[in-house]
Amino acid sequence: MKVLTAHPGVFNDDKVIESNISFVPFLNYLKEKVNNADEVRSPFYKLIIDKFESNPDTLKPISSDSDLSPYKEYLDLLISAIFPVTTDATKDIYGIGVPFKFAIFYYSDLFKQLFTENGKELTAVPDGISLAQVKKDKITWLYKLILEKVYHFPMTYKNEIIHTVETPDGGKRYVKVNIDPRFVEVKVKGNLPVLNYDQFCSKQITPEALQELLPTNMFSLEGFVIWTVKDVTQSETLNNIKSLVMNMRASNEIESYRTLEKMIPVILGVPDITAHVVPFPKVNGKNVLEEQFSNTDPILGVGNKKQQQHFFQLLLEHVQQHPIPLIVPDVNETTIAPHAFLKYLPIKNIRSFLVFPITHKKEILGVLELASSTPNRLSADPLWKFQNTYPLLVLMLNRSMNILESRLNEVIKDQFTALQPSVEWKFVDAAWNYLLTPTEERKDIESISFEEVYPLYGAVDIRNSSVQQGNAIREDLQEQLELIRDTLETIGQTIHLPLLEELQFKTNDLLNNLSDSLSAGEDLKVNEFMEQEIQPVLEHLCEGNDTLKPLLTNYFAKMDKSEGHVYHHRRxxxxxxxxxxxxxxxxxxxxxxxxxxxxxxxxxxxxxxxxxxxxxxxxxxxxxxxxxxxxxxxxxxxxxxxxxxxxxxxxxxxxxxxxxxxxxxxxxxxxxxxxxxxxxxxxxxxxxxxxxxxxxxxxxxxxxxxxxxxxxxxxxxxxxxxxxxxxxxxxxxxxxxxxxxxxxxxxxxxxxxxxxxxxxxxxxxxxxxxxxxxxx
The missing domain is CATH 3.30.70 (Alpha-Beta Plaits)
Incomplete structure (x- = not known):
């Protein structure tokens, strides 16, 4: 079996401490077991001891770069003693390595698959950890081993490392690597300095200080370490979600949700799905939808804002009435027909879908949506794995509510009150002093003033804004009066009414008297004439005369819908x-x-x-x-x-x-x-x-x-x-x-x-x- 090592230039372990493979510490351990009268496996252990002692070469230190092929039957025997018979080399992750070194000389197939690059060099630096940190952790581990084995100090040191590994489907999983040094013996070269445990524990001793006190060249290692690996994806992802929730704030809120959505398929153990979490915060007692959360959502990220709000209301009504998961294993026209808010799922190539309402104290906080492009990919089965994550989702959605409230308060402060952060401290002091005063002694709160401040005033004005506004009003009035005049003239060719002639006369009179600079009340006079005299007549003629209807429809079409007049110059x-x-x-x-x-x-x-x-x-x-x-x-x-x-x-x-x-x-x-x-x-x-x-x-x-x-x-x-x-x-x-x-x-x-x-x-x-x- 090929020895798996990290790239030789990564650690240079040989320069730190001499380390050799040895089976002697393991055999000594078995001998202690054999001497125990209660040990039922003593005959088996005795057989192993005899087998090793029958070959003196197995009792000598073996260099870590030696060919271990001659020792294969001994290694197989050793493995059978260490690992249970139920161990499967293709499913379980384990290895046996050289002490202190990243060199594994016996390992399972899955170990090689997960911890090597193309089956060659060992991946020694986990994702998210620097090489310098790994080197520091290794030297710390070494000195704690020396202090425990040589000085017999009761050391509590971590033998576990969390690795992030890529899975064949492109996902990520977390594994906990445990390095067991029980079969390692520390050899001492020369005289040891005396260490007092009480003095040693009374202050923090750094690895650098220990290297001064106990140089590593005073020691050597013999034996082997056992690497065992456990999948801790669920617990580690849960810890990451806890950290995500605790560190979420306004500046990273969206990023936090996107990160959470990547973790949810890992928690559920269904990698080929996408997750979306949408908070439904309340404003003035009503649930609302924030556009920043809905844009990428399968249900709500469609159409324009009006359509989004329509689907949001439909979804909200559904989860309020049915606060249980809605599962659509096979998305098709028949299965989504009862739920109008799901109508766009087929267009987005979603073939399996699930909506999970997140509630707290019977209040809807938001929804979790799961989607897959594979029919029947989603069911209720994986949701039980969500029981530990659910409280964190509740906490996160509540945190979003607090963030929204803070943003609303900032806008209110900024846009509607004079209180700004630069002076807020003085108001807080005044409020605190007011609260410190006994209730019966309180009068008016102290006045807030700032002495000896320098004012800076600036003004940006629109040149001739009143003139420009007057021109816009006059041009709108003139355009409408001319439109009325032309309309009345055309009507007069079809209907002969003295009233129309009188209205035409008034219109021409107003047009002739419309001054370049409007006098006070002139626009009101014209508007009153149009609303009270022209509008009712034209509306009546439009309803009662099909011949005039196209003409009058054209007239009303030129009116501003909200103002009821020609308004485009003012607009x-x-x-x-x-x-x-x-x-x-x-x-x-x-x-x-x-x-x-x-x-x-x-x-x-x-x-x-x-x-x-x-x-x-x-x-x-x-x-x-x-x-x-x-x-x-x-x-x-x-x-x-x-x-x-x-x-x-x-x-x-x-x-x-x-x-x-x-x-x-x-x-x-x-x-x-x-x-x-x-x-x-x-x-x-x-x-x-x-x-x-x-x-x-x-x-x-x-x-x-x-x-x-x-x-x-x-x-x-x-x-x-x-x-x-x-x-x-x-x-x-x-x-x-x-x-x-x-x-x-x-x-x-x-x-x-x-x-x-x-x-x-x-x-x-x-x-x-x-x-x-x-x-x-």
Whole structure:
């Protein structure tokens, strides 16, 4: 029998310790058995001992690279003594090897099949374990063997290794390899140092320290080790699922489910099936379906979202009414007919299917689906193997519910309340102090304020948005009035009614008086005329006159279904406005997360015709990190740079918009710190103090400010306007401008402007620069 070894360059075991094969430790063990009067197999053991002792060569150490063919009958006898008669070399996994070395000189057929590459070299490094770790484990094992055999220390050392092996069908199984060293003798060369067990156990001794104390060249090994292998796929997979559930979080939730789905066929022992787990979490007491889980599902991953939701409701109703496994061994039109949600299984080449509801306390948490392309592959038989896994599935689905609740809370915090992580700690402190106060002594909760914070204000506005909106309204009204006029003229050629002439007169009058800039209430007047006078007449004529029906059907087809009027110019304007604002908001949302990395700050964003934001930064906002002016300067540079990026972003969007819209960008520089407080009634932060209010007044009144003595609006498309009050603010801004000009983000010219006086505010100045729209 060929000796199986690992590649000679992997471990270099010969350089670690001398190790030889020897049958003497085994024979000594049998002699002890023979001397035991109660041992019923003593005659058999005596026969083995006599056989070995009749050949003196079997009592000598044998080099691990020797040819063992002359010893075959002795090895067969040895194997018959060690392993029971029921052992099958083709089904059982075992081997006998050289001590410490990865060298197996007697082994079963299945051992060779599982642990060698093409039947040649031994696979010595299990999947998922580094070579360095295997080497460390081997040396640790060796020293524990020495301490036990030579010093007689009571050692507890692991002789087991978990291997992952590939099966012929492409699956994975786990086997536990046990290395039994009972027939190994440790030989000592020279004098041994004295070791005290109490001192030895009082501190952790590393293998490196032991190598200093007890060099391996002081010892040699003689005997053999027994390798026995047990299939532990079920228990090991179960441990992996436990680890998967315990480590699942929002960032790896989908990945965790996909990993679980690969493990389920292994647990059930049915490798050629696919598994799908779909959670049914509850929102406001109703089970819901998350698209991220349904896309690859055999039942739900079909059609559009509406169809998915329809099948989800059908499946949910079924498992609620029948919370037991639904098994369809042979999928065909007849067997799936009672269940409409299974209609697409044949199209997906699924010929055997099973739905297993996962419930807890009579509540549906989700379903497990098993599918196979082979008819009659699935039945109820393997489900009993699921009894240990089921509680873990319940735990995992409950964990998904908690993850969804956290995501919902994050959205609520982000979109509907002013509470952000950067300031949340202060609210938590206030709440904790409130809870610490005895109930009878509680009054109002303490106010939340942050002192000495620096504000940064920015506004991206849609240029002439009210004019554009007015034009869209006027164009819709004009188009509809012209359509009414033409329709009434055509009707008048068929039906002669004085009322139609009067309506036609009013229509022409409204058209003639429709001004380029709509006056207040003008659109309401036109809409009222169309709804109360035109609409009823045309609807009546459409119902009562087949000749006019095609004409009037064409008229109603041009009306917006939700608004009841011609609305497409306004729709185009609203869609264009929405696209720009969505792009700006998305950019700022991403940037908000980025700027928090340098220093915690409060970022408040709100929609007007465009998007405005205010940022507060200062020591009082940071719970632990020390504030420095460099963080403020960094944020101001970011503010100018981000405005340039927004200008480029909206400029690039321009050709894609149905209504051409342009944006203007403005920054307010305010170098003095202010105090902000949380207003519970409005659930937002506001400034405090008379001096601080001046900042709020400026912020609210500069959106349409003009350049002094020119009548020109400060904000212009393609530019960034920076409003300031003091020379030092201007000098700081110019540094940032110069830097961004060097990066070709801003164009070279800088305009220095005086601004007109605003109500309650005077002395404001501004810098204005053009953005380079040609991105490098």
């Amino acid at each position: 185009e304007y609203e869609e264009s406005l929405s696209k720009i604002n969505a792009a700006i908001s998305q950019y700022l949302e991403k940037e908000r997360q980025y700027i928090q990395h340098s220093f915690p700050c409060y970022f408040e964003k709100y929609r007007t015709d465009g998007v405005e934001y205010t940022i507060y930064i200062g020591q009082s906002i940071a719970q632990e990190k020390k504030f420095d002016q460099l963080y403020l300067r960094n944020l101001r540079l970011w503010q100018l740079s981000s405005m340039a990026h927004i200008a480029r972003l909206t400029h690039k969007l321009g050709p894609k918009l149905k209504t051409p819209l342009q944006t203007t960008q403005m920054i307010l520089m305010h170098s003095a710190p202010i105090t902000i407080s949380f207003r519970s009634d409005e659930r937002r932060f506001d400034v405090e103090g008379a001096y601080n209010v001046r900042y709020e007044i400026i912020k609210k009144r500069i959106d349409k400010v003009h350049v002094k003595d020119t009548g020109e609006r400060l904000t212009q498309p393609g530019t960034i306007a920076m409003v300031y009050s003091y020379v030092r603010e201007m000098e700081e801004l110019k540094k940032y401008i110069t830097f961004l000009q060097s990066k070709k983000i801003l164009l070279p010219e800088i305009e220095m402007l005086d601004l007109e006086e605003l109500q309650g505010v005077s002395g404001l100045k501004a810098l204005r620069v053009r953005v380079n729209m040609e991105e490098e």
